[in-house]
Amino acid sequence: MEVLDILEIDSEVTLPDRYNQLSTQEMEDRIREIKAKFGERLFIPGHHYQKDEVIQFADVRGDSLKLAQICTAKPEADFIPFCGVHFMAETADMLTRPDQKVILPDMRAGCSMADMADIDQTESGWEVMQEVFGDTILPLTYVNSTASIKGFVGKHGGATVTSSNAKKMLEWAFTQKERILFLPDQHLGRNTAYDLGIPLEQMAVWAPIEEEFEYEGDFDDVKVILWKGHCSVHEKFNVKHIENLRKQEPDMNILVHPECTFDVVQASDYDGSTSFIINTIESADPGTKWAIGTEMNLVNRLAQENPDKKIVSLNPFMCPCLTMNRIDLSHLLWSLEKLEQGEVVNQITVPEEVAEHAVLALNRMLDRS
Template structure:
């Protein structure tokens, strides 16, 4: 019996749901019971009855599942770390707040919003300051809601998302520490980014437009603002999938997001908007063998602590507050 068959057999025997993010390797993705983007997965898991969740993704996603479903045992075959999420922690959050304060903006005039690509600890900090979580698909609504408070938005950790949404709403943005005037900005951005989406450039877009004059360009809002400005469509992972599925198969399209997801979208006329392979290294850490070993550890009642997601009660409480504020909007 091969590894794939062993995994399917264990899934039938155990009280478990196997979950995989869109960016996972094909062989892992195709065995999952639930697939989707990060928030979608946390919401879908809440509706399952399984005691165990085996989550194939990166650490902050597993934490979100645990925060929203604390009664479940959440295991990750590899607790890989999203590079963007790792760019901010509680200490960096506080340091950046102080820089904003030093620019003459007190905390009572600041409303933090964190992209879901952040740790539970950062989400908790945001929750304690009356802030909210957002995703790339709902950030417009969340930021618009936040601005009604009359406060400046402190957007963490992805500067590109903050800048792109500020532009789309005709607002001013600034980045902490780059010399821009924080007092003039409506949205103050933390200086983080996604290493995968930084690979796409305006030159890549020009290359494809010159080669195929009728081609469409679709990119994720984690791309640089110059890339988003030059694209035909900008949307979250789920929005990109929906947009591309609606196109006639004859329509050529170049897509600026993670390789694995783009590669399985459709068979013809779909191109990667990069001369290099934009593959998320941490999302690709999880292997079939890792999945098998995690399922086997459940069967053998020998779960390894390094595979289980734990979030302290206090952190979970405030992170959940920040997430629930998003759900309300």
């Protein structure tokens, strides 16, 4: 288990073996029993990318920020087992009361994108950027980032963004400073900035491992600095997938998430957030065909829930998000049985000094949403 420096965790490294001996039916029955026993004291949010075996027990499903916000509206919930990944649980912890306990059923449920920007790299890179550009940069971070990165952004006057409001937040940021640093997903930053009319030639990439810019132009022309991070799921879609589908089924609509690469977004018919994808499919005419470029669990669920449309993955060989799929029936049951025994495991607690600035970044976004 990776122990994150901003978390205070009481956790067991290995799932007790007895959970591997239980049948699916036994685990499902026990989870229902515990949920009924705790009632409103237990609230389980589930991210759209979770497995069906887990999402069936979610009291609400949604994207990361929506789920965290809903948690704040559940004052009766003492325990919040968050079926998602660690940065989502962090946000829920920061937005809920101190006495409410947010739990991550499996501490291995991380996010490769969020892990591509750690606080040491960010502070080091920021020093270089200040030397090159002076005090002309406002940092923005995708909500798919660690609490420490949100705290860094908040401390320096910036805000968080979601894939739904990224355009609005970039517009706001440009009223504050001449340039923007966008963390940690370069693709969402690039696609959004381009939609605002900023040419690719005015976007530089900061490579944190090499500690250098990937840019060949004049630094005076740079408007957006993109952190060299990405989503390992959405980078698996490419233009060849689109070209092949258009040859096979010309009437297929291509719908992708803006975490996909620039060329994929430009070649698609529609792009938008997870909520946009869900709403587009649900409101689409019966008989229409859709190839969707996002996480496979969600694509499969949309196909099941919309049988009047043909829905496939843009990449037929796509796998679900591996870290998101760390949360399974056995880990969910284990965390709930521990609660039943009076023990809280895998509690996510963001230190107050980090949370203070991170909530500033979140609130600057929420005030404009």
